[in-house]
Amino acid sequence: MRTLITTAAAALVAALLLAPSAAQADSRVTVRNDFGRAEADTTYSTKITVTGSGFQSIRNAHGGVYVAFGTVSGTWRPSQGGVTGKNYRYVPDSETRSNQGFLRYVAYPGSDTAASANGGTLKGGGFSTTLTIPGPVFKTYDRDNKITTVDCRKVRCGVITFGAHGIKNANNETFTPVTFKKIITSGAAQQAPAADEAAPGAVADEESAPEAAAKGAPAKKGRPAVRVDQRTAVQGRVLAFSGTGFTPGEQVLAILDDGAAAAGPIVVGARGDVAAVIQIPASAKAGTHTLRVSATTSGTEVERNFAIAPDTSLAAATDEETTDWVPWAAAAAAAVILLLSLVLAVVRLRRIRAGRAA
Known part of the structure; x- marks a missing residue:
């Protein structure tokens, strides 16, 4: 009976969460830019205000709602089998509270992950948050880094x-x-994210693009180029890199080799420069590797070959661990031999006593 009740309860919860219902039809979203329209600029990044109402809010439940900008196709809804990177794609961003503003997390009231919510709380089925649209062209990748x-x-x-x-x-x-x-x-262009919104690894200029242009500062210098800080190119550590000559305001993605690691999107500064870090996997082999930085709007792609050095501290730790286990192994072997000797002695003693008794 208890099993039947549990099964029925689980089925009811699944029906409430997964089955499209009248509540789904009541979910409404309005999008407004600074001019009150659901529009984004074809050249510059645009900050919009997203307001939702009629959403299902579950108090003290895990999770909440993601708010993102992207495209959908076919049966894209996750509840109907839609898969990210295939049926729906959106501008990637970190899932931390202080990301670049391309992804917002609206938490359920009392959620165990509410501390990381950067889009507020879903109160009474409603929310209001800001979202940054980097431009009409962006690069995204699925769970397999494609x-x-x-x-x-x-x-x-x-x-x-x-x-x-x-x-x-x-x-x-x-x-x-x-x-x-x-x-x-051009006189009212928006730069995004602002300095107080930039995620770790993204560098924001002190001047906006129009201010730099007004002062006569060059927006773009020479051909695009990428440099790496060779001192940080070590297995398992963070690689620091920088670039120049990119289009101000666009976003770039940094890819290590064929997707071993990635960083971004990173917004290019007003002078066409960019600086960030990317995690080098501890499993990366020492030797020559390639860092590829791709720009979304201009389509610019720059590659830089560099050498990754072995982590000597990791090797030393491994050697130390290898050396440390030798005495313990010897002691364990001695203990086993001693135990076997005792067992053999007991068996021999029992046989002697049995022979005397006979």
Whole structure:
């Protein structure tokens, strides 16, 4: 009887979360830029305000709602089998509270992950947060690090909401289209993210693009180039790199080899420069490797070959561990031999006593 009740309860919860219902139809999202329209600029990044209502809010439940910008196709909803990187793609960003503003997390009230929410709390089924659209072209990658370029001038893009932290909830899955137009003049261009919104690894300029242009500072210098800090090119450590000559305001992705590690998207500064770090896997072999930096809007791609040095401290630790276990192994072997000797002595003694008794 208890098993039957448990099964029925689980089925009820699944029905509430996964089955499209009237609650799903009530989920509404409005998108507004500074001019009150669901539009983004074709050249510059655009900060929009996303407001949701009618969403399902579950108090003290794990997770919440992700708010992202991207494109969808076919049966994209995760509750219906949609897969990220295949049925829906969005601008990648870190899932930390202080990311670059391309991804927002709205938490359920009392959620165990509410501390990392950068989009507020889902109160009364509603929320309001800001989201940064980097431009009409962006690069994204799936769970296997396969990179795909999305051009919102060729496919329909918009704001996507879906269950956060792997929790599928059909009631909170929406797509709201956003169109691209020339809406920002060069004198009022937006740079994103701002210095106080930049994620670790992204460097924001002290001046915005229009301010730099007004002062006569060059926005772009020479051919694009990438440099690495060779001192940081060590197995298992963080590699520091920088670049120049990129288009101000666009975003770039950094890829190590064929996807062994990635960093970004990183917004290019007003002078066309960029600086960030990328994690070198501890499993990376010592020798020559390739760092590829790809720009989304201009399509610029620059490669830099560099050498990764072995982590001598890791090797020393391994040698020390190898040396440390030798005395213990010898002691264990001696203990085994002693134990076997005792067992043999006891067996022999029992046989002698049995012979005397006979």
